[in-house]
Amino acid sequence: MIIAIDGPSGAGKSTLGKMLAKKLNLLYLDTGAMYRAVALAVFQADETIENEKKAAEIAKHSKIELVGEPDSPQIKLNGQDVSDKIRTNEIGQMASVVSSVSEVRKILVEHQRTLGETAPNGCVLDGRDIGTVVFPNADLKFFLTAKPEARARRRYEEDAQRGQISTYEETLAEINRRDERDISREDSPLSIAEDAIVIDTSELNLREVYEQMLEEIKVKSDEGRGTRDK
Numbered sequence: 001m002i003i004a005i006d007g008p009s010g011a012g013k014s015t016l017g018k019m020l021a022k023k024l025n026l027l028y029l030d031t032g033a034m035y036r037a038v039a040l041a042v043f044q045a046d047e048t049i050e051n052e053k054k055a056a057e058i059a060k061h062s063k064i065e066l067v068g069e070p071d072s073p074q075i076k077l078n079g080q081d082v083s084d085k086i087r088t089n090e091i092g093q094m095a096s097v098v099s100s101v102s103e104v105r106k107i108l109v110e111h112q113r114t115l116g117e118t119a120p121n122g123c124v125l126d127g128r129d130i131g132t133v134v135f136p137n138a139d140l141k142f143f144l145t146a147k148p149e150a151r152a153r154r155r156y157e158e159d160a161q162r163g164q165i166s167t168y169e170e171t172l173a174e175i176n177r178r179d180e181r182d183i184s185r186e187d188s189p190l191s192i193a194e195d196a197i198v199i200d201t202s203e204l205n206l207r208e209v210y211e212q213m214l215e216e217i218k219v220k221s222d223e224g225r226g227t228r229d230k
């Protein structure tokens with residue numbers, strides 16, 4: 001089973017993706033972490049993020065691995081655990097820039113498809129283009145969204161827990177900047193797949209969204225079983 005979860009940053013994709021993967025015993029793939037890892041590799045190579053050719057070259061030669069259980073995933077860049085390093089706002093902005101480079105996307109999309117297709121029980125992937133580009137035939141597609149203010153509030157609280165210093169206003173401005181870039185880029189912009197189930201999480205708590213998603217998955221599995229039994 002392939003489950004796609006797309007949506008803007010701070011809508012709850014990764015937390016819910018991890019919860020579902022754990023519950024259903026599926027692989028969890030945080031595709032944003034892969035773009036972040038490429039951004040970090042560009043940063044470590046002292047290259048400017050605007051050098052698209054160089055970014056593609058770096059993406060091609062970087063070994064990006066996602067390891068560990070869904071509730072404690074680790075991301076490795078060329079053998080080094082970079083799970084914390086990729087979570088800064090600076091790398092987030094750089095990832096948003098690097099993700100608009102078509103050649104970088106091509107490399108990472110291929111990697112994501114291979115990982116998803118070879119996962120023994122299936123995979124939950126979270127990102128921006130999973131249901132539209134990476135797995136257009138996914139069994140189930142969710143698009144999680146929320147008002148920018150709600151997303152900024154959550155991101156701000158997460159950052160504070162990690163010890164990152166920023167204000168709510170800065171976080172909101174950062175989210176709006178990133179959304180604008182992710183929506184307006186030419187290659188695979190953030191968009192809602194025609195057959196996606198859209199959930200606005202602004203007024204819902206985590207548990208409510210989780211239950212709703214599980215219910216949709218159950219309906220889908222029952223449908224599949226019904227078709228097979230006929």
Ligand code: DC
Binds near residue numbers: 031095096100130
């Ligand atoms: O989900 P995130 O905030 O960690 O993602 C970081 C950046 O990567 C985000 O600005 C958009 C980009 N991204 C993308 O273009 N496609 C994906 N499938 C996942 C993330």
